[in-house]
Amino acid sequence: MDNIMNRVESLMTPIAMKLDQNKYLSAIKDGFFGVTSILIVGSVFLLFANLPIPGYPEFMAGLFGENWAEFFNIPYTMTMNLMNIYVIIGMARSLARQYKVDDLGASIIALVSFFILTPQVLDVNEAAAIPMGSLGASGLFLGMITAILSTEIYRYVIQRGWVIKFPDTVPSNVALAFSALIPALINILLFNLIRMGFAMTQYGHANEFIFNILQAPLQALGGSVGANVLAMFAQQVLWSFGIHGANIVGAIMNPIRLALTAENANAFQAGQELPHIMTVQFNAFLPTMGGSGATLGLTLLMLTAAKSKQFKTLGGLALGPGIFNINEPIIFGIPIVLNPIMLIPFILVPMISIVLSYFVMVTGLVPLTNGVNLPWTTPAPIGMFLVSGWRGAAWTIILMLLQAGMYYPFFRIVDNRAYILETEGQEGLDERAETMEKTV
DSSP, X not given: OHHHHHHHHHHHHHHHHHHHHOHHHHHHHHHHHHHHHHHHHHHHHHHHHTOOOTTHHHHHHHHHOTTTTHHHHHHHHHHGGGHHHHHHHHHHHHHHHHHTSOHHXXXXXXXXXXXXXXXXXXXXXXXXXXXHHHHTGGGHHHHHHHHHHHHHHHHHHHHTTXXXXXXXXXXXXXXXXXXXXXXXXXXXXXXXXXXXXXHTSSSOSHHHHHIIIIIHHHHHHHTSHHHHHHHHHHHHHHHHTTOOHHHHHHHHHHHHHHHHHHHHHHHHHHTOOOOOXXXXXXXXXXXXXXXXXXXXXXXHHHHHHOOSHHHHHHHHHHHHHHHTTOOHHHHHHTTOTTOHHHHHHXXXXXXXXXXXXXXXXXXXSSOOOOOOOOOTTXXXXXXXXXXXXXHHHHHHHHHHHHHHHHHHHHHHHHHHHHHHHHHHHHHHHHHHHHHHHHHO
16 A cells, blocks of 8 residues: 555646746636635625525615616626636736746736637627626636736737847836837737728637637536536646645636636526536535535544544534634544545545535535635535525535545544554554464
């Protein structure tokens, strides 16, 4: 087993390190981390506009009039439905900083490049407007590609020295502004040519092409139970060697999940049927309840069923963080990392949890998540109650018990070993191992 673990580690670690250090994945992570706070705030407003409390709409209408929901819907619209703009700024800024060029200039030019590619529509009075859908989930992949491509062009031009240079006596802010002039001109020309090229195709514009060729298939794949199980397997294997698998896999999966989440939120706001199961909330509150590996059930198991003082004490210490989905005390305290016995349930339990949770939702036993973004530290029963109602909260409790049951036979082995060490010492443990070898 040790040889197998060593071989897997030697294979996975270099790959994981390269992915973690990839500048584009880092920019994607930074872009989405940067918008997390406003998406959460916007989702809270959406939640208050649709609280499932009998008499709530009538009460609010009596206080604020028939259009009371606009008070909550406008902040939601200006956050979630415009998230593409904020992601572009965050990604371009992050990538520019990695290249050590002006991040403000890169962010502005990336945004201008995106607006050039974004189609405009005319109303009956021929007033031009940008469809809000292009600024939200449906334009997300075009925004990400534009942010990366525009920033690459920007840094290439600057690093080549194709900039207007001023004497040192000119104020630095003036020199910096004019140094972006030529990179901005080249970016605008190139993206305008791209826009004209797509206008000659059957798609009409870049957003339609990217959505149909790339984003829609990726969302369909990322929304499937198989793809999410596979992503979870990769995430847990990386964690098994002490590498933060959620960060690496999340950089790839989170844009897809967030687009699916936004579509659910828009459907929820409009009172329509929710289209997707595999959302950000599904992943945060069910297969990773208590943290990566779904260890909240294991923590309760340690606290209530452990014979050894070591694990009973660890369970008590880890319970508080575990409720808020922080489980480093468990991962490195048992430890689970590089522990062949505990790695088996650590990898399998969240994968099984995805399949079980998908089943209860696809059969209608538990409602789909409504797209309201909550902090990942929200305790799972509370989070699922807010996004999936009382049946969602009840399912988290049932699932946590199932997860504890799946962990139990493996935990019992390490707990018995710790108990023998505490009561009989290393000699007692060696005698037990010797007896078992003779029996075999």
